[in-house]
Amino acid sequence: MLATRISFVNELALLAEKVGADIELVRKGIGSDPRIGYHFLYAGAGYGGSCFPKDVKALITSARGVGIDLKVLNAVEAANERQKQVLVDKVVARFGDDLKGRHFALWGLSFKPNTDDMREAPSRVVIAGLLARGASIAAYDPVAMPEAQRIFGNLPGLSFAAAPREALEGAEALLIVTEWKEFKSPDFDDIKLQLKQPVVIDGRNLYEPELLEASGLEYLGIGRTSVAVPTA
Numbered sequence: 001m002l003a004t005r006i007s008f009v010n011e012l013a014l015l016a017e018k019v020g021a022d023i024e025l026v027r028k029g030i031g032s033d034p035r036i037g038y039h040f041l042y043a044g045a046g047y048g049g050s051c052f053p054k055d056v057k058a059l060i061t062s063a064r065g066v067g068i069d070l071k072v073l074n075a076v077e078a079a080n081e082r083q084k085q086v087l088v089d090k091v092v093a094r095f096g097d098d099l100k101g102r103h104f105a106l107w108g109l110s111f112k113p114n115t116d117d118m119r120e121a122p123s124r125v126v127i128a129g130l131l132a133r134g135a136s137i138a139a140y141d142p143v144a145m146p147e148a149q150r151i152f153g154n155l156p157g158l159s160f161a162a163a164p165r166e167a168l169e170g171a172e173a174l175l176i177v178t179e180w181k182e183f184k185s186p187d188f189d190d191i192k193l194q195l196k197q198p199v200v201i202d203g204r205n206l207y208e209p210e211l212l213e214a215s216g217l218e219y220l221g222i223g224r225t226s227v228a229v230p231t232a
Contacts, residue, residue: 003052004072005040007079013043013223014086023223024205043222045177045203046083048111048120053080084122087175087203088129090220094199095172100134105171105195107164108178108204109141109148116144118151122203123177131157140167142180168194179204188215 009030013023023043031038047053056077063070095102111121118124123139130137136157139148145160152158161167164183168174168191176183184206192198192215200212201220212219 002040003047003056003080004076006042006044006047006052007076007083009041009043010046010083010222011079016223017225020225021223022225026223043205044083044179045087045122045126045222046080048084048122049117050119053077053120084125085129086222087122087126087177087201090201091130091135091173091175092133094201094220097133099130102135102172103170103196104130104135104137105161105167105174106137106139107141107167107174107176107183108180109139110144110178113178113180116141116147118144118147121178123148124151126175126177126203127152127158131155138167138169138171140164141178142182165190165194170194170196172197173199173201176200176202176204176206179206188212188217191215192217 009023009027012026015021016023016026027038027041027043030036031041056073060070060073060077091099091104106123106126109121109123110116110118111123127137127139136159138159138161139145140161140163141148149160164186172195174191174195188211191200198216199218199220200207203222205221205224207219207221209219209221209224
């Protein structure tokens with residue numbers, strides 16, 4: 001049920017972007033119904049970890065074993081796999097499919113905050129997608145970097161920064177992949193100063209677009225209207 005809620009709101013976020021709505025307002029409207037509530041009703045870059053993916057797959061397989069096709073859960077799984085590609089799609093839409101010579105900062109490697117677990121983490125899909133297009137990445141995570149180094153080894157094009165600010169240096173854009181608390185109130189002016197281009201791609205909708213606009217940052221969220229850099 002929780003995986004279904006996540007995939008459902010992520011699909012609404014894709015629709016919201018196309019029609020000019022804000023998924024955060026839609027989410028607040030939906031969740032205000034006490035029968036629904038707000039838990040696990042946040043748009044983002046997809047779910048990961050060991051439980052949701054494994055349990056959804058196991059239930060689908062168990063049902064097939066007795067001749068039942070669970071269409072909703074199949075859709076949940078498919079929607080989540082698509083959602084993990086959303087940040088890559090946003091980078092490609094903004095910078096082009098050929099990313100050779102482009103460098104990006106990535107904040108967040110674990111599938112959720114307060115863990116180093118990277119099983120089925122969206123960051124793995126994002127990293128693979130960007131590297132495959134020729135980009136390089138400087139990644140930072142408060143606790144998951146040792147696990148990431150174990151998983152990726154000395155993968156060409158991928159480096160690990162000692163601090164969030166270090167990851168930003170010379171990057172074309174900042175990608176937020178995990179909603180760690182320490183990422184929620186950064187110095188936007190300093191982010192703009194460190195980045196090669198003032199672009200923030202927020203995969204967890206941590207920030208209000210107006211705040212970044214005021215700092216001269218281009219903002220791309222999930223299911224939200226993009227905010228371009230103000231021009232004089």
